[in-house]
Amino acid sequence: MSSMNVSLSTLILYVQDVKNLKEFYTENFGLQIIEEDLNWVLLNAGGVHLGLHTMGLEYRGKANAVQSYQNNAKMVFEIDVDIQIARNNLISKNIRMRDIKTFEDYDFWLCDGLDPEGNVFQLKSAKR
Structure with a gap:
């Protein structure tokens, strides 16, 4: 091939x-x-x-996914604003957000959240 x-x-x-x-x-x-x-x-x-x-139709109404982070996929959105400001803005709209985190020798701040159906997304912001 x-x-x-x-x-x-x-x-x-x-x-x-x-x-x-x-x-x-x-x-x-x-x-x-x-x-x-x-x-x-x-x-x-x-x-x-x-x-x-x-x-x-056979699947609708069966997934009450908003309860937890149990998806096997995550969408990562790289943003160009301060992650704390972005996180606070989403929280003010009653969007479920986790704490901001990073890793040693990693150049980005990260923060996970849930959309209205429980799909996990992550904000990714460069450390300045």
């Missing part, structure tokens, strides 16, 4: 309420809508697109 060039172009989340999550990501992160219809929205998230797709 020959080698191929690969790049991640889109991450799709299957969600219960496309409209609610579209508003969450456009209002809180400034993501721009590329395309949308009743069951789908595609957002420009910089180097990758974020797709929100309505999950199948």
